[in-house]
Amino acid sequence: xxxxxxxxxxxxxxxxxxxxxxxxxxxxxxxxxxxxxxxxxxxxxxxxxxxxxxxxxxxxxxxxxxxxxxxxxxxxxxxxxxxxxxxxxxxxxxxxxxxxxxxxxxxxxxxxxxxxxxxxxxxxxxxxxxxxxxxxxxxxxxxxxxxxxxxxxxxxxxxxxxxxxxxxxxxxxxxxxxxxxxxxxxxxxxxxxxxxxxxxxxxxxxxxxxxxxxxxxxxxxxxxxxxxxxxxxxxxxxxxxxxxxxxxxxxxxxxxxxxxxxxxxxxxxxxxxxxxxxxxxxxxxxxxxxxxxxxxxxxxxxxxxx
Amino acid sequence: xxxxxxxxxxxxxxxxxxxxxxxxxxxxxxxxxxxxxxxxxxxxxxxxxxxxxxxxxxxxxxxxxxxxxxxxxxxxxxxxxxxxxxxxxxxxxxxxxxxxxxxxxxxxxxxxxxxxxxxxxxxxxxxxxxxxxxxxxxxxxxxxxxxxxxxxxxxxxxxxxxxxxxxxxxxxxxxxxxxxxxxxxxxxxxxxxxxxxxxxxxxxxxxxxxxxxxxxxxxxxxxxxxxxxxxxxxxxxxxxxxxxxxxxxxxxxxxxxxxxxxxxxxxxxxxxxxxxxxxxxxxxxxxxxxxxxxxxxxxxxxxxxxxx
Numbered sequence: 001x002x003x004x005x006x007x008x009x010x011x012x013x014x015x016x017x018x019x020x021x022x023x024x025x026x027x028x029x030x031x032x033x034x035x036x037x038x039x040x041x042x043x044x045x046x047x048x049x050x051x052x053x054x055x056x057x058x059x060x061x062x063x064x065x066x067x068x069x070x071x072x073x074x075x076x077x078x079x080x081x082x083x084x085x086x087x088x089x090x091x092x093x094x095x096x097x098x099x100x101x102x103x104x105x106x107x108x109x110x111x112x113x114x115x116x117x118x119x120x121x122x123x124x125x126x127x128x129x130x131x132x133x134x135x136x137x138x139x140x141x142x143x144x145x146x147x148x149x150x151x152x153x154x155x156x157x158x159x160x161x162x163x164x165x166x167x168x169x170x171x172x173x174x175x176x177x178x179x180x181x182x183x184x185x186x187x188x189x190x191x192x193x194x195x196x197x198x199x200x201x202x203x204x205x206x207x208x209x210x211x212x213x214x215x216x217x218x219x220x221x222x223x224x225x226x227x228x229x230x231x232x233x234x235x236x237x238x239x240x241x242x243x244x245x246x247x248x249x250x251x252x253x254x255x256x257x258x259x260x261x262x263x264x265x266x267x268x269x270x271x272x273x274x275x276x277x278x279x280x281x282x283x284x285x286x287x288x289x290x291x292x293x294x295x296x297x298x299x300x301x302x303x304x305x306x
Numbered sequence: 307x308x309x310x311x312x313x314x315x316x317x318x319x320x321x322x323x324x325x326x327x328x329x330x331x332x333x334x335x336x337x338x339x340x341x342x343x344x345x346x347x348x349x350x351x352x353x354x355x356x357x358x359x360x361x362x363x364x365x366x367x368x369x370x371x372x373x374x375x376x377x378x379x380x381x382x383x384x385x386x387x388x389x390x391x392x393x394x395x396x397x398x399x400x401x402x403x404x405x406x407x408x409x410x411x412x413x414x415x416x417x418x419x420x421x422x423x424x425x426x427x428x429x430x431x432x433x434x435x436x437x438x439x440x441x442x443x444x445x446x447x448x449x450x451x452x453x454x455x456x457x458x459x460x461x462x463x464x465x466x467x468x469x470x471x472x473x474x475x476x477x478x479x480x481x482x483x484x485x486x487x488x489x490x491x492x493x494x495x496x497x498x499x500x501x502x503x504x505x506x507x508x509x510x511x512x513x514x515x516x517x518x519x520x521x522x523x524x525x526x527x528x529x530x531x532x533x534x535x536x537x538x539x540x541x542x543x544x545x546x547x548x549x550x551x552x553x554x555x556x557x558x559x560x561x562x563x564x565x566x567x568x569x570x571x572x573x574x575x576x577x578x579x580x581x582x583x584x585x586x587x588x589x590x591x592x593x594x595x596x597x598x599x600x601x602x603x604x605x606x607x608x609x610x611x612x613x614x
Contacts, residue, residue: 015422029438141563143514145521145534146555149541153548244427248518252541263522266437278434285425 001297008290019282023275024068028061030271037269038081077279078272087276091258095280097167098257101176101249102242108181109188109242110235114224116185117192121200122219132189139186144245148179148252165254176253180245184238191234195227202226232299236292240285313575320571323564330561334384337377345374346529354547363553366536367543375531376553382532383561386446387512391505393451394458399501401455402462403489407470413463420456428453432515436524446525450512461504465497499576506569510562517558533558 027034035052036043052058055078056067071078077087120132155162155175162174199205200223208222209215247259254260258277265274315321333340349369357364363372405413423431431453432446439445469475469492478488517534519525526532528539533554540550 011421015425018422026438137563137566138559141510141559141566142555143518143534143558143562145518145537146551146558149537149544149551150555152541153544153551157545157548240425240427244429247429247433248521251522262433263524266433267523274437281430282426285427285430289425 001294004293004297005290008293012286012290015286016283019279020069020072021065023072023279024065026275026278027057027271030269033057034271037271072279077276080273081270082268087272090261090273091276091280094256094258094261094277095284097255098243098246098250098259101173101180101255101257102239102246104173104177105180105184105246105249106235106239106242108177109184109238112181112185113188113192114231116189118196118219118224120189120193121196121223122215124197124200129193132193136186136189136193139182140190142183144179144183144248145252147182148175148249151175151179152252165252167255172253176249176255179252180242180249183245184242187241188234188238192227192231195230195234196223199223199227229296229299232295233292236288236295239288239292243281243284243288310575314571317571317575319567320575323567324571326560326564327568330380330564331384333377334381337381341371341374341377343371343374345370345378345531354543356547356549357552364547364549366539366550367547372536372550372553375536376533376557379531379533379536379554380557380561382443382526382530383513383516386443386516386526387450387509389447390450390454390512390516391508393447394454394508395501395505397451398455398458399462399497402459402464403466403493403497405459406463406466407485407489407493416459417463420459423453423456428511429515429518432519433522433524436519441524441527443526443530446516446519449519450515453515454508454511457504457508458501461500462497465500466493469493469496503569503573503576506565506572509569510565513558513561513565 030037033048035048035055035057038051038055056064059067075088077091079086080090083090116132116136120129123129152164152175156164162171163169166172196219200219204226205218205222208218213222243259246255246257247263249255250257250260251263258281262274262277262281264270265277347370349365352365352369353367355361355365355369361371361373363376365371366375401416405416428450432449435449435452436445439448466489472492475488475492478492483491516525517532517537519534520532521534521538523535523538526535528535536554537551540547540554543550
């Protein structure tokens with residue numbers, strides 16, 4: 001266990017280092033002069049010059065690289081081009097909002113899929129099962145922005161029950177969480193169903209039934225437990241998907257999260273904010289991966305990483 | 307081939323949705339000729355008309371016929387996703403074959419890079435790459451192609467590694483064949499089937515992500531129509547003209563579902579081994595994102611456990 005964590009941590013440090021180098025390269029990979037980008041298109045030449053000097057864009061690349069790394073390691077991602085606030089101050093509240101959205105959506109998706117998937121497997125090849133299969137297939141093939149827009153139309157424009165976007169009361173949570181959660185739930189349900197079908201077809205289930213265990217115990221105690229390992233893998237991978245999907249969901253519902261911040265930074269060419277948001281997104285993904293890896297060994301001690 | 311067709315024709319769902327997919331591609335190829343009116347022609351006096359016999363999906367705020375725009379967008383999407391697929395296959399498969407065959411430090415480096423790339427969801431990779439490549443059709447192609455490159459490298463490498471052990475490869479080496487010849491004659495035939503299956507399964511992923519990028523404003527730029535971008539415009543007019551979302555949504559859904567179901571059936575027909583093992587197949591589908599050696603081992607263990 002310890003060895004796994006240490007080796008994963010080394011991998012993380014390596015990934016973070018590569019990530020930082022990539023973010024530094026981003027300054028120079030993005031088409032256009034970075035100083036000009038920061039100053040804006042119509043900025044006078046002396047302003048561009050002073051920015052170039054202030055950020056050290058006129059120095060050799062290696063010096064720039066070490067300066068950048070040093071600053072970032074001290075938690076200094078610079079100031080936003082527009083609000084002139086430190087990037088960290090902008091990013092942190094956004095991370096909390098994204099975590100709230102993705103967390104609620106994951107919770108919704110996990111509970112829905114466990115219930116629907118288990119029932120679908122219990123009634124294998126019967127109308128209920130077929131219905132669930134078709135609905136989840138439709139869910140998988142409908143992108144988040146289509147479900148989101150239809151949801152906005154029905155519940156916000158037509159029925160006027162829920163707000164169109166933003167984030168202040170619990171009502172603002174309903175549509176985004178449902179949109180993002182439903183998509184994940186569709187993916188999860190298919191998988192939970194097939195894991196459960198596999199688990200239910202095994203010998204120990206027959207034994208349990210022969211012993212006279214009630215069907216509830218058979219399904220939720222014997223089968224679900226054995227189907228759990230692949231399901232944990234699935235939920236772990238799904239958390240990454242959910243965070244990726246949150247970028248689009250946040251844009252649809254004007255949710256003040258990290259994904260929307262990143263997209264806005266791209267569209268407004270706010271390089272420091274863009275670097276900050278990419279950095280934290282990446283760190284979150286790397287952490288999620290680490291947690292999933294540890295969960296495996298916890299869920300099934302037979303698995304070891306050599 | 308005939309055997310394959312006979313087997314495939316038994317799968318009714320696969321045949322129906324395969325035909326729909328072919329129809330979509332025919333629409334895409336002939337888009338210029340079959341559009342009922344010019345998709346770029348603005349006619350402000352005809353703006354925001356609800357669906358009618360004349361304009362099936364209505365007209366947008368500039369009076370452009372939505373049906374024509376949806377048809378042209380089919381072409382744009384088909385072009386982008388097919389190019390991205392070709393990009394990923396033509397770049398990923400040779401890299402995977404070469405590093406798989408030769409091994410060594412190059413193999414090690416490339417595998418570590420794919421490990422790191424696989425941590426991130428495709429949409430995140432695509433967003434970051436599109437920032438560098440520029441928000442345009444070409445940018446989307448590069449972004450999607452690059453973000454799925456690790457999958458194809460891994461598949462090609464995996465098959466190469468196992469085929470390399472076969473006797474006929476050893477015989478070819480003994481007979482003095484060079485490695486390019488061996489890769490082409492002995493290894494490529496084994497790779498084509500898994501690559502085709504992976505490609506059909508990747509197509510819907512590309513369609514979804516291409517339109518997501520355009521929805522975010524990072525993909526195809528107006529006035530060129532694209533489903534995601536049309537939906538973004540339609541969202542602004544949701545109160546006044548809700549019917550604008552019909553056309554792009556239906557088209558997107560049809561494309562994705564038919565590609566998905568065709569991919570499923572192809573996989574079942576081409577890999578008879580996986581037949582009936584839904585679990586395994588769905589695992590493969592789901593873990594196209596996020597497979598890495600550790601997880602691969604876990605999943606293999608999980609599968610072995612289930613098949614026992």
